[in-house]
Amino acid sequence: MGEFKHLVIAKFKEGVNVEEIVEQVEKVVSDIDSVKSFEWGHEAEGQEMLTQGFTHVLSMTFDDKEGITSFLTHPKHLEFCPTFSAAIDKIVVLDFPSLLVKPPPPPSLPPPPSPPAAAAPSPETVPPPALTSTPLPPPVPTSATAPTLASAPAPA
Numbered sequence: 001m002g003e004f005k006h007l008v009i010a011k012f013k014e015g016v017n018v019e020e021i022v023e024q025v026e027k028v029v030s031d032i033d034s035v036k037s038f039e040w041g042h043e044a045e046g047q048e049m050l051t052q053g054f055t056h057v058l059s060m061t062f063d064d065k066e067g068i069t070s071f072l073t074h075p076k077h078l079e080f081c082p083t084f085s086a087a088i089d090k091i092v093v094l095d096f097p098s099l100l101v102k103p104p105p106p107p108s109l110p111p112p113p114s115p116p117a118a119a120a121p122s123p124e125t126v127p128p129p130a131l132t133s134t135p136l137p138p139p140v141p142t143s144a145t146a147p148t149l150a151s152a153p154a155p156a
Helices: 018-030 065-072 075-087
Strands: 004-012 037-042 056-062 088-097
Touching (some): 004 065, 018 075
Antiparallel strands (some): 037 056
């Protein structure tokens, strides 16, 4: 089976420093090897009627169900639970196998560097002249091949 998710949907009590609590969660999950990844976020404006008062989501990914069990029973998690629970007004927790429907696109490659500003071409960058297929003129006779008076026929 694939990865497992631990999803926490929460509403924090009034006056709780949420950033401080999330920093503590980040420290706890960083110290527990079975946590493959951790993401969190705050409810975006515009959906208040659908959130039922919940404001934050914390999501952890594990290789398998045993990873979640290892996390939930880890001493650092158990030590932090009372602090987290004291800050929560409402909470929903879901643990579930993750079914990948649409994989993320592969990372895009950075664009190639821009060529430098136009400058006079250096001799190394000047392309050689193009070869042509123009026929060569007939060879010019040389002294070795040119007729001489001695070998020329006499006029008639």
